[in-house]
Amino acid sequence: MMSGTSCSNINPHTLSGLKPNGHQVSGSGNDKGCYFQMPLHYPRYRKTDYETMPEWKLDCLLTQYGLPVTGDLTQKRKFAMGAFLWPSQNE
Structure with missing residues (x-):
């Protein structure tokens, strides 16, 4: 998993x-x-970092935060920027 x-x-x-x-904390043992x-830290990347980030690094970042790792590289970059950049950083 x-x-x-x-x-x-x-x-x-x-x-x-x-x-x-x-x-x-406790359970019957039948629970999955x-x-x-x-994660302890919010990612501190800039828009230019996401635009040049290799796909494997984007996959690791998205997986670490429990976000979907689907689509092509452009879609992953766009999703990561939407998830982690403040609106003022995305301009």
Whole structure:
């Protein structure tokens, strides 16, 4: 399982039994190991960094934040810039 994977069947009651790192505190053993661990730092790249970033690095960054890693390189760059740049940085 990749880090940042999300589960569509998680409800708020399930989330209340999680530690800050996303691991379950207790369970019956029947629960699937589905969790998300937020990275400690927000990416500090500029628009020009995303425009020249190699695809493997974009894939790693998006995966680290649990975001979709689909589409071609142009689509991934556009998605990363939309997700991580403030509107004033995107001009």
